[in-house]
Each structure stands twice: as C-alpha cells, then as structure tokens.
Amino acid sequence: MKTYTFNAKKLFPIYPVTVGFNFEQDDINRPLGVDMEQIFVVSGGIGSISIDGSRSALERGDMFFLSKGVAHSYSGDADFRTTFLGFDGELCHSIFEHYGVKSSSVYKGKNFELSLLQIKELYDGTESMTDSALLSANTYRTVAAFFVEALKKERTPTELVRDYIEASFGKPLTLADIMEFYPYSKAKLCRDFSARYGITIFEMLTKIRLDHARTMLKIDPCMKLKAVAAACGFNDTSYFCKMYKRVYGRTPDSERQRRGFEHKVDKTSTKRNEVTKANNS
Structure with a gap:
C-alpha cells in the first residue's frame, strides 16, 4: 500500500x-x-x-x-x-x-x-x-x-479502563465499548472505578478530554474551537464550551484570546529587543 x-x-x-x-x-x-x-x-x-x-x-x-x-x-x-x-x-x-x-x-x-x-x-x-x-x-x-x-506497566483491570479512556478520548466512547475487555460486571466496574479515582468513568472521560483541549488551546490559540472540540471527542461545541467554563472558570474562547495576547506580547518584546540591539550596535 x-x-x-x-x-x-x-x-x-x-x-x-x-x-x-x-x-x-x-x-x-x-x-x-x-x-x-x-x-x-x-x-x-x-x-x-x-x-x-x-x-x-x-x-x-x-x-x-x-x-x-x-x-x-x-x-x-x-x-x-x-x-x-x-x-x-x-x-x-x-x-x-x-x-x-x-x-x-x-x-x-x-x-x-x-x-x-x-x-x-x-x-x-x-x-x-x-x-x-x-x-x-x-x-x-x-x-x-x-x-x-x-x-x-502492569495494571489492575480498573487502571486498564482508565488507560483505555486516556487513549480513546478523541472518539465516541460508551460503557459497552469498555465492557468488551473488562472481565467483570458493570456494577463492579463503576463501584471500583469511583473508589480508585474518586469520580465516575464518564466524569473521568470529560476531565481527560478537557485537559487535552486546554493543552491544544495553550499551544495554538488560533485553532478553531470547533476543531478543538471535535478532536477531543465533543460533538457539540456549545456543550464543550459550557463544560470548559465549569471546570476552568473561563470559556475556551477567553482562554484562547488570553494565550493569543501573551503570544503577541512575547513577539512584541522580541521585536523591541531586536530594535534595541540594532540601535546599540
């Protein structure tokens, strides 16, 4: 091929x-x-x-x-x-x-x-x-x-579920998908997962998706919110923005604008330093 x-x-x-x-x-x-x-x-x-x-x-x-x-x-x-x-x-x-x-x-x-x-x-x-x-x-x-x-490394079945969620955050994920490789019951999975991590499976999935989205916005403030949402497994951009604000206290758009401003300040500072060096040489 x-x-x-x-x-x-x-x-x-x-x-x-x-x-x-x-x-x-x-x-x-x-x-x-x-x-x-x-x-x-x-x-x-x-x-x-x-x-x-x-x-x-x-x-x-x-x-x-x-x-x-x-x-x-x-x-x-x-x-x-x-x-x-x-x-x-x-x-x-x-x-x-x-x-x-x-x-x-x-x-x-x-x-x-x-x-x-x-x-x-x-x-x-x-x-x-x-x-x-x-x-x-x-x-x-x-x-x-x-x-x-x-x-x-070696993981318990519950930790393997967490790893699977981390690796699959960008695509639709259901409990049925997880149960295909989890060897016990749904009830045991949900109980053990909450005991291990303090949150439910789908709260963990949302957290992981938002963490990856925040990384993307920090690195590339110009990336469209729709593209960030889709890449992190959110089909609805409005829901993505709502959840982002709930977790981080600001909207992804304000996060992007803030990062874009910092990037702009850095470029301005660099240019100012170059001018200063030129004037001093």
Whole structure:
C-alpha cells in the first residue's frame, strides 16, 4: 500500500510528516537517523531492528519509537509490514516529557490494536482531510495514544479502563465499548472505578478530554474551537464550551484570546529587543 507524505505544517504545534498503513517494508539503514519523530506498529511478518547499535527481534504486534536523529536500521522477511506515523513540531518535547519518553525504544506485549487502528484512521482520512488544524489535532491524539499503551506497566483491570479512556478520548466512547475487555460486571466496574479515582468513568472521560483541549488551546490559540472540540471527542461545541467554563472558570474562547495576547506580547518584546540591539550596535 502507498504512504502519504505531507508538507510540514509548521504553523501548528504538531504535524504529520508521513503516514503509512500495512506498508511492505523495505530494508532500511539510516546511520544518521531522520529529521522527524516516528512511531511504528509491526503489522505483519517478522524482522529485526538496530537502534544505536542495540538489536531487537520484531514480530507482528511489536511497537517501536524512533527519535529524531537516532541511528537505526531494520529489515524483515517477505511478509514484513509496518504501520507508521512520522511527525514533528514544538509540542513533541512536551508529549515526551509528559509520558516520560527518554529514548528510542521497542515495546513488546502491548495492546497494539488500538494504535494500529488510530494510525489507520489517520491514513484513511488523509485524502479527504482539508482542515490542517484538525489534521494536527488527530496527529496529537494518535501519538498520545501510542505512548499511553507503549509505556503501560502492569495494571489492575480498573487502571486498564482508565488507560483505555486516556487513549480513546478523541472518539465516541460508551460503557459497552469498555465492557468488551473488562472481565467483570458493570456494577463492579463503576463501584471500583469511583473508589480508585474518586469520580465516575464518564466524569473521568470529560476531565481527560478537557485537559487535552486546554493543552491544544495553550499551544495554538488560533485553532478553531470547533476543531478543538471535535478532536477531543465533543460533538457539540456549545456543550464543550459550557463544560470548559465549569471546570476552568473561563470559556475556551477567553482562554484562547488570553494565550493569543501573551503570544503577541512575547513577539512584541522580541521585536523591541531586536530594535534595541540594532540601535546599540
């Protein structure tokens, strides 16, 4: 299958560079790495990968992350296929810091299907995607979901539910969706979840969605509220604004204007400093 390559949308805090689904993978050897961040799911066959001289075997379901500029090579058998997303932007550092990502790594024994599905959704929607801001938001969601799963340690069933919500915040989510992998009853889930986190499942889902929305507004004050709401799983922009004000004490529009003003002040200060330097030289 083909891959898609994008012109870098450097106006946005995170943007896709290239995306591929179930790609028939050639042998790769990049001693200088590449100028983007990359996440992969092995979607077929077997192979091996070397990252900075450290080699690991690869099989279907393995996930790996390649950081910008890190030497790597990988190859596999005739059935070796990968599903991947290459991305870049100033938000990458914050994402890595938030999830504790310190270096390129291979992740085994994870629930790779969710990442595979989300990269596929990004891939399938590429040709019809005309809103660059929404494309940026979907890239953020896909990368965040990848690291939620990749860095997951042993969890109780209740904690796994919380992780699933974190990884799926951008799409419609029902209790029936959760019950497909939760091994006990609905009553036990709701009781144990509230005991563990102090709030209900759907209060947690709303909180996570709003937290991600607030991050987007801080990083990119120019992003349309409709795009932010949609990327964070809110079908109704009015409801999104209502909930945002209830939680944060201000509307998302006022948050955006405030951030935009701060950004404008920073640019003005920079320009003033440049003029001062020029006058003093």
